Structures are given as C-alpha cells and as structure tokens.
Amino acid sequence: MDRQEKRAFVAFLAEVFASTSIVIVTENKGLTVADVTELRRRIRATGSTYKVAKNRLVSRALEGTQFDGIAPLLKGPTALSWGADPAAMAKVLVEFAKTNENLVVLGGALGSQTLDASGVKALAELPSLDELRAKLVGMLNTPATRIAGAVQAPAGQLARVFGAYSKSEAA
Known part of the structure; x- marks a missing residue:
C-alpha cells in the first residue's frame, strides 16, 4: 500500500x-x-x-x-x-x-x-435481533388469539346446546 x-x-x-x-x-x-x-x-x-x-x-x-x-x-x-x-x-x-x-x-x-x-x-x-422480533410478535399475537378463542367459545357452546335440543325434539 x-x-x-x-x-x-x-x-x-x-x-x-x-x-x-x-x-x-x-x-x-x-x-x-x-x-x-x-x-x-x-x-x-x-x-x-x-x-x-x-x-x-x-x-x-x-x-x-x-x-x-x-x-x-x-x-x-x-x-x-x-x-x-x-x-x-x-x-x-x-x-x-x-x-x-x-x-x-x-x-x-x-x-x-x-x-x-x-x-x-x-x-x-x-438471541439475535430477528429472534427477539419474533418473540415480540408472538407475545403481541397471543392475547388476540386468546380473545378470539374466548369470543368463539360461547357461540360453540350455544351451537352444541341447540344441536342437542334439536336431536331431543326429533326423537
């Protein structure tokens, strides 16, 4: 040089x-x-x-x-x-x-x-920067999944009750 x-x-x-x-x-x-x-x-x-x-x-x-x-x-x-x-x-x-x-x-x-x-x-x-970002997104996404599951649970229970009631009415 x-x-x-x-x-x-x-x-x-x-x-x-x-x-x-x-x-x-x-x-x-x-x-x-x-x-x-x-x-x-x-x-x-x-x-x-x-x-x-x-x-x-x-x-x-x-x-x-x-x-x-x-x-x-x-x-x-x-x-x-x-x-x-x-x-x-x-x-x-x-x-x-x-x-x-x-x-x-x-x-x-x-x-x-x-x-x-x-x-x-x-x-x-x-953990690398990408791993930390993935964990953060996962943490932010988890409450939304739980909320969706909680909202869907009563509707699913109602559907099962209506299904059972319709079966008993048919018999």
Missing part, C-alpha cells in the same frame, strides 16, 4: 467506526484461505463485515472514536468484525472459534463499552 491508499483505508475505517455500534477483534493466526472465506460468508449472512487490517492503521482510525478502548487488543495478526446485529455477529464468531482453534476471539466494544472475550461470548448467547 502506498501512502494515499493507507490514508483512504484509515478514512474508511474511521467512517465505519463512526457508523457502527459494535466492533469485535479476533486473532486469525494460522487460518487458511478456505477458513477465512467460509468465515466471511457466515459473517456476511448476518449483514456484518470481517476485515483483516494492519494494526497500526486501525489504531490511527480508532483515535477519538467510541471504540478506542480496543486499541490494546491490536497485537499480532488480528481482524475486525462489525455490523448491525451484535448478537448474530458474535454468535457466528464464537461458533466458528469453537470449531477452528486458529480463530481466537480477543474482545471488542459495544458502543463505548469495552468487552473482553467472555463478554463477547455472553453477547453471543443472547
């Missing part, structure tokens, strides 16, 4: 840090190209991004942002992940790290809150 490319990359990362709510740092020592490709595919499926970057350039982009607490994690071969759904992204990284010992989750930041590796794992255990 020449100086202009480095400046453009630092500006790109600074823009990312200004617009995202979470950044997770991983150590990717020993990952094969196939492993990284598979990890990127999984990360991309959550609407997130996985990027290997030079630590010095990332440190420059972090200056003055809410994520400057992750600067001490930037040692050795590291990669950054960021996205819109923190729980889904953390879940993918933690699950991939369980199956591939070459990926190590170092930590991250959720807003201005710095997370260690156990904090990222705890975040991964939370």
